[in-house]
Amino acid sequence: MNIAMIEAAATRMAGHVRRTPLLNAPLLDRMVGRRVLVKAECLQVTGSFKARGGWSAVSALDPAARARGVIAYSSGNHAQGVAYAAAAHAAPCVILMPSDAPAVKIANTRSYGAEVVLYDRATEDRDAIGARLSQDRGLTLIKPYDDPQVIAGQGTVGLELAQQAADAGVDKAPVFVCCGGGGLASGIALALQAHAPGLHVRTAEPEGFDDMARSLASGRRERNAALSGSICDAILTPSPGELTLPLLSGLAGPGAVVRDDQALRAVALAFTHLRVVLEPGGAAALAAALFGEGLPDTVIAVATGGNVDPATFATALERFA
Amino acid sequence: MNIAMIEAAATRMAGHVRRTPLLNAPLLDRMVGRRVLVKAECLQVTGSFKARGGWSAVSALDPAARARGVIAYSSGNHAQGVAYAAAAHAAPCVILMPSDAPAVKIANTRSYGAEVVLYDRATEDRDAIGARLSQDRGLTLIKPYDDPQVIAGQGTVGLELAQQAADAGVDKAPVFVCCGGGGLASGIALALQAHAPGLHVRTAEPEGFDDMARSLASGRRERNAALSGSICDAILTPSPGELTLPLLSGLAGPGAVVRDDQALRAVALAFTHLRVVLEPGGAAALAAALFGEGLPDTVIAVATGGNVDPATFATALERFA
Numbered sequence: 329m330n331i332a333m334i335e336a337a338a339t340r341m342a343g344h345v346r347r348t349p350l351l352n353a354p355l356l357d358r359m360v361g362r363r364v365l366v367k368a369e370c371l372q373v374t375g376s377f378k379a380r381g382g383w384s385a386v387s388a389l390d391p392a393a394r395a396r397g398v399i400a401y402s403s404g405n406h407a408q409g410v411a412y413a414a415a416a417h418a419a420p421c422v423i424l425m426p427s428d429a430p431a432v433k434i435a436n437t438r439s440y441g442a443e444v445v446l447y448d449r450a451t452e453d454r455d456a457i458g459a460r461l462s463q464d465r466g467l468t469l470i471k472p473y474d475d476p477q478v479i480a481g482q483g484t485v486g487l488e489l490a491q492q493a494a495d496a497g498v499d500k501a502p503v504f505v506c507c508g509g510g511g512l513a514s515g516i517a518l519a520l521q522a523h524a525p526g527l528h529v530r531t532a533e534p535e536g537f538d539d540m541a542r543s544l545a546s547g548r549r550e551r552n553a554a555l556s557g558s559i560c561d562a563i564l565t566p567s568p569g570e571l572t573l574p575l576l577s578g579l580a581g582p583g584a585v586v587r588d589d590q591a592l593r594a595v596a597l598a599f600t601h602l603r604v605v606l607e608p609g610g611a612a613a614l615a616a617a618l619f620g621e622g623l624p625d626t627v628i629a630v631a632t633g634g635n636v637d638p639a640t641f642a643t644a645l646e647r648f649a
Numbered sequence: 650m651n652i653a654m655i656e657a658a659a660t661r662m663a664g665h666v667r668r669t670p671l672l673n674a675p676l677l678d679r680m681v682g683r684r685v686l687v688k689a690e691c692l693q694v695t696g697s698f699k700a701r702g703g704w705s706a707v708s709a710l711d712p713a714a715r716a717r718g719v720i721a722y723s724s725g726n727h728a729q730g731v732a733y734a735a736a737a738h739a740a741p742c743v744i745l746m747p748s749d750a751p752a753v754k755i756a757n758t759r760s761y762g763a764e765v766v767l768y769d770r771a772t773e774d775r776d777a778i779g780a781r782l783s784q785d786r787g788l789t790l791i792k793p794y795d796d797p798q799v800i801a802g803q804g805t806v807g808l809e810l811a812q813q814a815a816d817a818g819v820d821k822a823p824v825f826v827c828c829g830g831g832g833l834a835s836g837i838a839l840a841l842q843a844h845a846p847g848l849h850v851r852t853a854e855p856e857g858f859d860d861m862a863r864s865l866a867s868g869r870r871e872r873n874a875a876l877s878g879s880i881c882d883a884i885l886t887p888s889p890g891e892l893t894l895p896l897l898s899g900l901a902g903p904g905a906v907v908r909d910d911q912a913l914r915a916v917a918l919a920f921t922h923l924r925v926v927l928e929p930g931g932a933a934a935l936a937a938a939l940f941g942e943g944l945p946d947t948v949i950a951v952a953t954g955g956n957v958d959p960a961t962f963a964t965a966l967e968r969f970a
Contacts, residue, residue: 349670351692354733355760370924371672371689412675439676599962603691603955605924634924638970641920642963649959 329476329575331522334483334515337384341484344416345383346373348485350492350628353601360618363626365496367489368604370634374440376562376610377485377512377632378409378472384481385470386413394419396466401454403429404562405633406472411440422467424458430637473511474569482512485630486519493527498626500526504584504613506632507531507540508563510572516630517579527628529580532616534558534588534609541583543568544576559588559640562609562633584616591615595641596648598631607636608644650797650896652843655804655836658705662805665737666704667694669806671813671949674922681939684947686817688810691925691955695761697883698806698833698953699730699793705802706791707734715740717787722775724750725883726954727793732761743788745779751958794832795890803833806951807840814848819947821847825905825934827953828852828861829884831893837951838900848949850901853937855879855909855930862904864889865897880909880961883930883954905937912936916962917969919952928957929965 351366369377386398397420400410407423414421423437427446437444447457462469471478489503503520505513510531517529531540537558542550551567558564568576586594591608594615598606606614610633617629672687690698707719718741721731728744735742744758748767758765768778783790792799810824824841826834831852838850852861858879863871872888879885889897907915912929915936919927927935931954938950 346670346672349667349692351667352694354694355757358760368692371670373673373675375922375924436676439679596959599926599959601696603696603926605920605926638917638920638966642966645959645963 329479329518329571331518333476333480334487334519337477337480338484338487340387341380341383341481345380346371347488348372350489350496351602351604356597356601362623364617365493365498365626365628366602366614367485367628367630368602369485369630369632370604370606370610374405374408374412375633375635376405376409377482378405379412380484381478381481381511382406382409382413382470385475385477386410386417386419388477389468393468396468397421398470399424399458399462399467400470401458402472403433405635407437407442408440410470411437411442415441422461424454473509474571476571479511479515479571479575481515483515483519485512486516487523489516489628490520490524490527493524493628499524501624501626501628502530503527503628503630504530504532504616505630506563506610506612507533507583508565509569510540510576511569512630512632513580514572514575517576521579530616531580531583532613533563533583533585534560534591534612535585537564538583538585539565539567541585543573544581544583547577549573560591560609560612562607563612584620586612586615586619590619592644593648594618595644599645600649604631605634605636605641606631607633608640610634650800650839650892652839654797654801655808655840658798658801659805659808661708662701662704662802666701667692668809669693671810671817672923672925677918677922683944685938686814686819686947686949687923687935688806688949688951689923689925690806690951690953691927691931695726695729695733696954696956697726697730697931698803699726700733701805702799702802702832703727703730703734703791706796706798707731707738707740709798710789714789717789718742719791720745720779720783720788721791722779723793724754726956728758728763729761731791732758732763736762743782745775794830795892797892800832800836800892800896802836804836804840806833807837808844810837810949811841811845811848814845814949820845822945822947822949823851824848824949824951825851825853825937826951827884827931827933828854828904829886830890831861831897832890833951833953834901835893835896838897842900850897851937852901852904853934854884854904854906855881855912855933856906858885859904859906860886860888862906864894865902865904868898870894881912881930881933883928884933905941907933907936907940911940913965914969915939916965920966921970925952926955926957926962927952928954929961931955
């Protein structure tokens with residue numbers, strides 16, 4: 329895993345994955361008393377940064393493997409990112425989803441051209457089904473974060489950020505990144521180390537699911553006690569990845585932790601001041617940047633995704649807008 | 650009024666006004682059966698394209714006039730655009746607003762540093778108050794559309810669009826533009842005539858307020874029967890501007906007309922597929938691009954603003970998302 333892989337991923341995705349803007353809002357800055365720059369990955373082509381990792385991984389396969397196809401386990405942003413990339417490469421794509429996933433997510437993933445295979449969470453073993461499908465059809469598994477090419481793809485956010493921060497006159501700032509398994513945070517940290525060493529990654533996680541914050545502190549892969557129970561569903565993972573924690577150790581931290589109500593309030597403030605749509609898990613970093621204490625005059629937040637159901641969004645507006 | 654003025658405005662605003670992205674969404678394209686490219690001016694620094702015209706006009710003043718200050722009549726996007734530009738130029742700024750304007754708009758305009766002067770719509774004469782203030786303090790009036798430098802500023806949207814459409818491989822398409830007085834539409838039309846003659850402006854207006862569509866057809870400045878009564882409040886004007894109609898005649902049309910429910914549905918689809926926040930008046934062009942009949946394979950829409958109250962947005966989500 330190195331910076332050259334990230335730069336190569338950027339070259340492969342040019343013209344297919346969007347260079348997202350770095351937004352800011354004078355009134356929001358004034359409200360919180362610091363300059364808050366927001367990398368709006370919710371504007372990415374599939375609504376989250378996952379299109380980058382998906383593109384990077386699919387485009388890095390050798391042509392024979394690509395022709396056989398890819399498989400991913402996800403009901404969320406990773407599914408859409410991989411499906412988008414696979415369709416554009418004319419690669420068959422199977423997405424394995426729990427049968428109780430929201431109908432709209434199943435429909436969206438199918439709309440990108442993927443074959444959705446449903447399994448029963450209670451009675452079936454996802455990994456066994458996936459392994460059988462992979463073997464039968466020769467599909468390559470694209471993992472959500474523990475894959476060097478996926479990390480390289482997510483790292484392209486960091487390449488853009490280094491340039492955009494420099495354009496904004498910022499060479500020193502914490503960069504809050506919403507963190508599940510750590511693929512995005514580690515990719516960005518590698519890119520910034522090479523191109524903007526004054527920008528320092530800090531992971532942002534929901535309260536009760538701060539496995540990365542604790543792992544960065546202890547140096548070991550710590551686990552969360554629960555797998556669900558936060559509104560930030562997009563970034564709930566059992567523990568940091570095997571690849572990602574070693575990459576992040578020494579480069580990133582300390583990890584920030586935000587409450588669900590802070591994430592929802594960040595969703596509402598992004599609506600009012602930045603006019604972008606964020607999902608709660610995609611707003612965790614913005615919440616850390618807005619509501620954290622002892623922060624410097626300029627902070628950066630990566631707003632990772634905007635695939636949110638209307639009812640959740642309406643709740644955020646009702647409570648906080 | 651010529652292309653050189655637009656290019657000069659672009660030079661003056663570099664680094665202060667945002668180059669907004671041209672967004673698209675594969676699933677939205679699939680839903681409507683054509684490629685829809687959306688110039689997201691809701692992501693502009695004050696939440697609408699009006700920051701461009703404001704910046705262009707304030708920056709074009711001679712230093713002595715700028716030091717005396719500017720005045721604008723507006724309770725909406727033009728107020729914020731002018732206030733933002735004036736503050737950045739350290740120019741005093743008075744915004745004249747009806748006393749029944751929403752408190753949040755008054756507060757926002759003050760937050761940009763403007764002095765808000767309130768008047769009673771029922772008993773006071775706005776123009777008389779404005780004239781007296783202008784005379785007493787030597788303020789320059791910045792009109793919302795009938796001002797060459799304002800039109801030049803709005804035209805910078807067209808310069809960016811010409812480049813972005815070319816980057817997307819598009820050299821021929823209708824460009825729907827939300828239209829009130831016609832400042833934005835005329836500026837864009839001039840820029841595209843010079844830099845992308847295959848892109849053709851079509852104004853988009855709410856049903857019952859299609860003064861520009863009728864004026865383009867008749868060649869005369871037609872008036873609307875009413876001044877209120879559409880949810881698209883940002884683009885309700887009594888008639889086309891004196892400067893804008895002559896500029897648009899021959900360069901733009903035919904004008905499109907959308908219903909309020911179509912504008913709200915476009916707001917909801919932009920939420921789901923583009924993850925941007927639009928106000929109904931800022932979504933009129935997108936509605937025309939999505940729901941119009943007999944359109945070509947690729948269409949462009951300028952989404953002009955995103956300053957929407959949460960209740961209106963929630964209604965759009967509830968009804969259409």
